[in-house]
Structures are given as structure tokens and as C-alpha cells.
Amino acid sequence: MLVRVGNVEAELKVAAVMSTPRLGFTDNFFCVASALTPHGISPIKVTGAFWGQCLQRAMEQVIDTHDVILTIDYDTVFNAKTVEALLALLLHSGYDAIAAPDQAGGECSDVRPGRQRLGREDNGRRRLLPKGCPAG
Amino acid sequence: MDEKTTVDGDFFQKVVQPVETAHFGLTFLRTAALKKMKKPWFLAKANADGEFTGGHVDEDIGFWKSWAACGNKLGLATHVSVGHAELMVTWPSRTAEGGKVQQHTTEYWNGGQKAPEAAWGQVN
Numbered sequence: 618m619l620v621r622v623g624n625v626e627a628e629l630k631v632a633a634v635m636s637t638p639r640l641g642f643t644d645n646f647f648c649v650a651s652a653l654t655p656h657g658i659s660p661i662k663v664t665g666a667f668w669g670q671c672l673q674r675a676m677e678q679v680i681d682t683h684d685v686i687l688t689i690d691y692d693t694v695f696n697a698k699t700v701e702a703l704l705a706l707l708l709h710s711g712y713d714a715i716a717a718p719d720q721a722g723g724e725c726s727d728v729r730p731g732r733q734r735l736g737r738e739d740n741g742r743r744r745l746l747p748k749g750c751p752a753g
Numbered sequence: 754m755d756e757k758t759t760v761d762g763d764f765f766q767k768v769v770q771p772v773e774t775a776h777f778g779l780t781f782l783r784t785a786a787l788k789k790m791k792k793p794w795f796l797a798k799a800n801a802d803g804e805f806t807g808g809h810v811d812e813d814i815g816f817w818k819s820w821a822a823c824g825n826k827l828g829l830a831t832h833v834s835v836g837h838a839e840l841m842v843t844w845p846s847r848t849a850e851g852g853k854v855q856q857h858t859t860e861y862w863n864g865g866q867k868a869p870e871a872a873w874g875q876v877n
Contacts, residue, residue, distance in 0.1 A: 636777075642838045669795025669812035672777065676794070680784045688777040694836030695779050702833045703781055706769055712828035713786035714820065716775035719837045 618656045620701065622709045631704065632679035633660040633687040636671035641691045649689060652697040660689065693719070769828040774817040779835045789823040844872035 618631040633653055649660055661678060663671040676686055685707065687700065699717065707715040764770060787794075796815045800808035810818070817827060842861055846854040854871040861867070868875040 644838055669793070669797070669816070673792070673794045676787065680787055683784055686782045686784060686787065688780045688782065690776070690778040692838040693778040694838050699779065699833060699835060703779065703830055706828070706830050706833065707781045707783070710769040710828055711826075712769060712771075713825040714775075714780060714782040714827045715769065715830055716772075716780040716827065717778070717830050717833045717835045719776060719778050719835050 618658060618704065620704050620708060622705050627708060629685055629704070629708075630683040631656070631658055631685045631687055632683040633658050633689060634672065634675035634679065635660055635662040635689045635691065636668045636675065637662045637664050637691045639664055645691055645693060648693065648695050652695055652700050655697045656700060658687070765831045768830065768832055770831055772827055772829045773821065774814050775827060775829060777813060778837070786820070786823070786825040789825065790819050794819065842868075844868050845874065846871045847873045 618629055620627050620629060633649070635649070653660055661675050663675040665671045672688065676688075679686060685704065687704075689695075695717075703715050703717055706712075794816055795812040796819075797805070797812040798810040798815060799805055805811075820827060840858045842856045842858060844854050844856065846852055849871040854869045856869050856872075867877050
């Protein structure tokens with residue numbers, strides 16, 4: 618995938634991986650297809666009962682052959698420009714990983730793995746929470 | 754403080770902010786950094802009572818703790834967000850604008866299977 622940061626261009630080997638249930642949101646499927654196709658990325662998915670184990674298996678497939686891994690959840694809504702922007706920020710910032718915030722809405726009581734909202738907790742950790750939505 | 758969130762307004766002054774944990778919804782990781790981590794990469798830990806009802810570490814959070822322990826840095830892109838697909842219930846309403854009111858499914862189940870107050874014709 619070709620990334621441009623200012624006047625500098627870089628060609629990176631990017632792998633996209635997903636830990637998915639057997640059934641899912643078709644909106645997400647089309648986001649994945651329409652966002653990755655322009656960048657020439659073919660997503661890898663692993664399906665199973667344990668989210669973390671499946672994601673690890675997917676990441677293990679590409680860790681030695683790619684520069685960067687893009688993880689995608691089965692319910693994320695995004696586009697090709699978002700992928701490009703995040704990758705540019707990863708390169709420009711020097712961080713080892715970059716995530717985009719997903720703002721919690723009516724899901725305040727949902728504590729399932731993989732969805733850490735950003736704002737401020739008692740311990741100072743940053744989380745993005747709508748006012749009235751308890752950190753937890 | 755941001756008007757609508759719990760985040761300080763100055764948090765958005767930088768395009769990337771360091772954070773301790775995040776999600777995996779749309780996240781880039783350098784493979785060179787990942788190689789520093791011992792497996793298993795995603796490990797949950799129960800609380801002192803052996804339960805997962807609070808005070809525990811979920812497997813995604815466990816990943817980021819290990820990530821930091823290896824000297825890796827995690828950043829949050831403050832000006833690039835993603836959407837989160839969620840199931841909502843739409844109820845008919847005679848008082849809400851547009852003739853309908855929406856409710857998250859979690860609220861419905863955790864609230865005793867009751868429709869929002871603005872919903873019309875509910876038998877509770």
C-alpha cells in the first residue's frame with residue numbers, strides 16, 4: 618500500500634485481519650470491501666468461539682511477511698480514506714500502533730471485549746465517553 | 754472539558770495522543786513491535802474472586818498492557834474516528850419528532866424489556 622505523508626511516499630506491506638463471528642453486519646462487509654480494495658489489500662478472517670485466539674491466529678499468518686497489520690472488528694464502519702489517514706499517522710507519529718476512537722452511544726452498559734471507549738477513568742486512563750455514560 | 758464528552762478539550766490539540774489501551778476496531782500495528790511480545794498475545798485475567806464481573810482484565814486490555822510492557826507505544830488518532838454498527842429498536846411514537854423513538858437493544862434488555870417513555874401503545 619502506497620502512503621503519502623507530506624511530500625514523502627512510502628510503500629508498505631499491509632495485512633488486514635479480522636476475528637469474526639459466523640454471521641455479521643453486511644454494512645461492515647461492504648465497508649471492508651470498499652475500503653481495502655482501492656489499496657489492494659485482501660482481508661484475512663479467522664472464525665471461532667474465542668475472539669483473541671482467532672485474532673492471534675490471523676496475525677501469526679502475516680507477522681513475518683508484512684510491515685504493518687490492520688485489525689478490523691466485525692462491526693466497524695469506515696472507508697478507504699480513514700485507512701489511509703490512520704496509516705499516514707502511524708508513519709508520521711512514530712508510534713508502534715494507532716487506533717481511531719469509536720465513540721460510545723447507547724452502548725454504555727456493553728462491556729464486551731474489543732471495545733474500549735476513550736475518556737478519563739478514575740485511574741487517569743483516557744476514554745471518550747458521552748456525558749452520563751459511566752466509564753466501566 | 755469537551756461540551757459533549759468526558760474528554761478535556763485540549764486532548765484534541767495533538768493529532769495523536771498516547772493512550773494505554775484502545776480497541777481493535779480499526780487499528781494499525783507495526784509487526785516489528787508485535788514480535789517483541791510473548792504469546793499468548795490476548796490473555797484475559799479474572800479478578801481476585803476468579804470472576805469477570807469487574808476488576809478483571811479483558812483479553813484486549815491484556816494485549817495493550819503487554820504491548821506497553823515491551824516498550825511499545827500506542828497512539829490515538831484524535832481527528833480520525835470510525836463508526837460502530839449497533840442494533841437499535843425503533844418504536845412508534847405520538848410525541849417524539851418524526852413519529853418514532855429509538856432505543857439501544859442493551860437498554861431494552863437491561864431495563865426489563867420496557868420501551869422508552871416516548872413510545873406509544875406499549876403494554877408493560
